[in-house]
Amino acid sequence: MSKGLAGAVVADTKLSLVDGENGVLIYRGYDMMDLGPNSTFEEVVYLLWNGRLPNADELHEFKAALAGQRSVPEFVVDMLRRTPTTAHPMAVLRTAVSALGLIDLDADNISQEELRKKAGRLTASMPTIVAAWERIRNGQEPIAPRADLGHAANFLYMLSGNEPDAAAVRAFDAYLVLLTDHGFNASTFAARVTFATISDMYSAITSAVGTLKGDAHGRANQKAMEQFVAAAERGVDEWYADTRASGQRIMGVGHRVYKVLDPRATILKPMAEEMARSSGAGEWFGVASHIETLTREDAYFVERNLYANVDYYSAIVLYMVGLPMDQFTCAFAISRVAGWTAHVMEQALDNRLIRPKANYIGDLDLEYVPLEAR
Numbered sequence: 203m204s205k206g207l208a209g210a211v212v213a214d215t216k217l218s219l220v221d222g223e224n225g226v227l228i229y230r231g232y233d234m235m236d237l238g239p240n241s242t243f244e245e246v247v248y249l250l251w252n253g254r255l256p257n258a259d260e261l262h263e264f265k266a267a268l269a270g271q272r273s274v275p276e277f278v279v280d281m282l283r284r285t286p287t288t289a290h291p292m293a294v295l296r297t298a299v300s301a302l303g304l305i306d307l308d309a310d311n312i313s314q315e316e317l318r319k320k321a322g323r324l325t326a327s328m329p330t331i332v333a334a335w336e337r338i339r340n341g342q343e344p345i346a347p348r349a350d351l352g353h354a355a356n357f358l359y360m361l362s363g364n365e366p367d368a369a370a371v372r373a374f375d376a377y378l379v380l381l382t383d384h385g386f387n388a389s390t391f392a393a394r395v396t397f398a399t400i401s402d403m404y405s406a407i408t409s410a411v412g413t414l415k416g417d418a419h420g421r422a423n424q425k426a427m428e429q430f431v432a433a434a435e436r437g438v439d440e441w442y443a444d445t446r447a448s449g450q451r452i453m454g455v456g457h458r459v460y461k462v463l464d465p466r467a468t469i470l471k472p473m474a475e476e477m478a479r480s481s482g483a484g485e486w487f488g489v490a491s492h493i494e495t496l497t498r499e500d501a502y503f504v505e506r507n508l509y510a511n512v513d514y515y516s517a518i519v520l521y522m523v524g525l526p527m528d529q530f531t532c533a534f535a536i537s538r539v540a541g542w543t544a545h546v547m548e549q550a551l552d553n554r555l556i557r558p559k560a561n562y563i564g565d566l567d568l569e570y571v572p573l574e575a576r
Contacts, residue, residue, distance in 0.1 A: 218384060218385055222461050222462075225465050229250065239376070243378040247382065251318065251540075268326045291332070295328070296408055303404025310402050312400070312403070312550055320404070353378065357536065370523050373523075376473050380516075393409055398555050406542070452503075454511055454513045455497050467514060473519070483522045486521060494514070497510070
C-alpha cells in the first residue's frame with residue numbers, strides 16, 4: 203500500500219502528462235515549452251476543452267463567448283457585500299462558486315453540452331468574483347468586467363480600474379497558462395471524485411476550491427513571497443544563513459513531482475524579470491534570484507536535485523501585479539478552474555464511482571460490554 207495513493211493509477215486521461223523525472227509537462231499532446239511562451243490562456247482552455255488548438259476565427263469566437271459570461275449575478279455580489287471582511291479569500295471563493303450553483307436552475311443537468319456551458323460560466327466569472335471581493339473588503343466598489351480585454355488583462359483591470367501594463371499582462375497570462383492543469387493533483391482528484399458520484403459541476407468545483415485552500419496544496423507561492431519579504435527586510439545573505447541553520451524550508455524550491463528543473467519555472471522566470479524591469483519593482487526579482495543562486499551553491503539542494511519551481515517565480519509576478527499575498531491561491535484557482543472543469547467533462551464521458559479500499563489497522567474481536575456494566 204502507498205500512503206496518499208502515491209504512485210497509484212486511478213484513471214485514464216487525455217488532458218495532461220506530468221513527467222517529473224524528465225521535467226516535461228504536456229497539455230493534450232503539446233509540450234509546455236512550446237505552449238508557455240507562445241500561447242494565451244484562452245487558447246489553452248480551448249485546447250483542453252476541445253482536444254485541439256483553435257484557428258484564428260475559432261479563438262475569436264471563443265474569447266468573445268468567455269468575455270460575455272464574466273458578469274456575476276447580483277445575488278452573488280450581494281453575498282460578497284455581506285461577508286465579513288476578515289474571511290479567508292479562498293473560503294469566500296468556495297462559497298461564491300457554490301452560490302452560483304444555487305441560481306443555475308439547470309445545475310443538475312450533466313449532459314456534455316450543459317457541462318460545457320457551466321465550465322464557461324465558472325472560468326469566465328471566477329476572476330470577477332476574486333477581483334470584486336478584493337475591492338469590497340477594502341471598502342471599494344467592484345469594477346465591471348470589460349469585454350474588449352483578454353482574460354488576464356481584464357482581471358488586472360478589475361483589480362485596480364487602470365489599464366494594465368503590457369509586461370504585467372503577458373506575465374500574468376503566462377502564469378494562467380502554466381497552472382491550467384497538472385495531472386491528478388489533489389484538487390483535480392477531488393473534483394473528479396465529487397462528480398463521479400453523479401453530482402453536479404458546481405459541487406465538483408466547490409470541492410476543488412476547498413482542496414486547493416489547504417496549505418499543502420495551494421499556498422506555496424504565498425509562502426514564497428512571505429519569505430522574499432522577510433529576506434529583503436533582514437538582508438538576503440543573513441536571512442538565508444539563519445533559515446538554513448534553523449532547518450526551515452526554502453519555500454518554492456523543490457517539487458513533489460519534478461526531480462529536475464520545473465519547466466514552468468523556466469518559462470516564467472524571464473517574464474518575471476521583464477515585468478520587474480518595466481514596472482520598476484526589480485528589487486523583488488533581485489531578492490528571488492539571489493536566493494535561488496544561494497540554493498544552487500548549497501550542497502543540500504544540489505545533491506537532492508531541488509530547483510526553484512513555478513510557485514517560486516509566480517510569487518513575485520502576483521505580488522507585482524498588485525495582488526495581496528492572501529489572494530495568491532485565488533489566482534491559482536482562476537487558472538486551474540479551466541483544468542478542473544475539463545476533468546469533470548472527461549470524467550462524465552466514462553464515469554465510474556471512485557471508491558478505493560482502505561487498509562484497516564484497528565482492533566479486532568473486542569468484547570461488547572452492555573452500557574450498564576461499563
